[in-house]
Amino acid sequence: MAFIGKGSGFDDEEWSVPRSYDLPELPWETIAGRLEQLTISILRFDARLEASGLSTGWQSRCDMMEAVRALMLDGHLVEIGDLVLHDAGMDIRHPTHELTRAATTLRARRTALARPAPWPLSIDGLAALRGSGPGRGEGNHNRPKGKPDPEDDEAYLPFANDADPWKAHFAEIDALLERTDKVLAGETPLLKTRSHLVYDPDLDETENEDLWLDVVKRTTHWPAIAAAAIAWNAWLDLNLYTRLPWLGLIMAGAILRARGLTSHLLPLAAGFKQSKFRPQGREGALEKLQGFCSMVEEAIGIGNRDLDRLILARELMQRVTKECRSNSKLPELVELFLSRPLVTVPLAAKLMKVTPKAVDLMLAQLGGALPRELTGRTRYRAWGIV
Secondary structure (H helix, E strand, C coil): CCCCCCCCCCCHHHCCCCCCCCCCCCCHHHHHHHHHHHHHHHHHHHHHHHHHCCHHHHHHHHHHHHHHHHHHHCCCCCCHHHHHHHHCCCCCCCCCHHHHHHHHHHHHHHHHHHCCCCHHHCHHHHHHHHCCCCCCCCCCCCCCCCCCCCCCHHHCCCCCCCCCHHHHHHHHHHHHHHHHHHHHCCCCCCCCCCCCCCCCCCCCHHHHHHHHHHHHHHCCCCCHHHHHHHHHHHHHHHCCCCCCCCHHHHHHHHHHHHCCCCCCCCCHHHHHHHCCCCCCCCCCHHHHHHHHHHHHHHHHHHHHHHHHHHHHHHHHHHHHHCCCCCCCCHHHHHHHHHHCCCEEHHHHHHHHCCCHHHHHHHHHHHHHHCCEECCCCCCCCEEECC
16 A cells, blocks of 8 residues: 555664664755745645634544545545544444544544644654553553452552452542543553554564654754655654554644644645655655645645635525524534534534424524535435535
């Protein structure tokens, strides 16, 4: 799969030798003009997005669409409607493995955007976004699962032998809920065992993480787009997190955000899907940079077109909301349309805390300003701005 990239390319005989990723030599005189023009385009789009007042809704829609597109690039198809309902806890069917991966991608994008800009580009940020293990020095990965060692006092809670036997059980449940809340908040990743049937036992991800972070550090004085391009190509070359190929584009977007070009995460997965660039491992440094620039250009174009649709839909629906009462829920329904790729009656009823009948009345009140119906069925109806 072109999206995943090639392997590390280092021999086993050199494994014990400290490695370093060689930065390519770029013809700055040739590419300076395009980098400057692309930087201006990103800044203009970010300023336009902030001035529109739709940045929150646009980012929410972008994150969900990017999660679906990232899985599509990896060879898996996920319905956007299933992801929207799964995110709201309203699954209409049992979640599939692909849907769970899309939800993981969505959570990673939200976590990277919720934290300060430099945080994703740290070892703690990488550990939290990949969701596969705690940060370095946290916990013991080699401890086998099963019953605790009777001689290990730390394996038991301090009140395990209390007179009340239920106290220890409730404490374990509380501890589990606390760990789950931290995982969902992106603070502490999930503990997982690494099977040799799935992961390469000779691949040292810790060393590759250090190499990639060193690339990010050494390119801090480069133009932001060039630094993001080199970091993304280094991610592919080092084959970081082979089961999370979408994370490399999130990190490239995080670099652009950390360098101040944008306060949002651009839809780079959509730009990659739309562009003709597919890394095969035979390209030179200039070709890789130009390919990444084409991805960013496509991402900006997609973002602008989606923003145009949101602005037009908001203007049409606001003509109706201006005539409604001050205590009406109709403006909340409009905001829901602007922040979700699709909206159903049960979804709107749950998020707005009204009855489905009230949602039906508000949909009828919108009239011609109602977004397009996406399903065309009577039992399951959904509307969205497309």
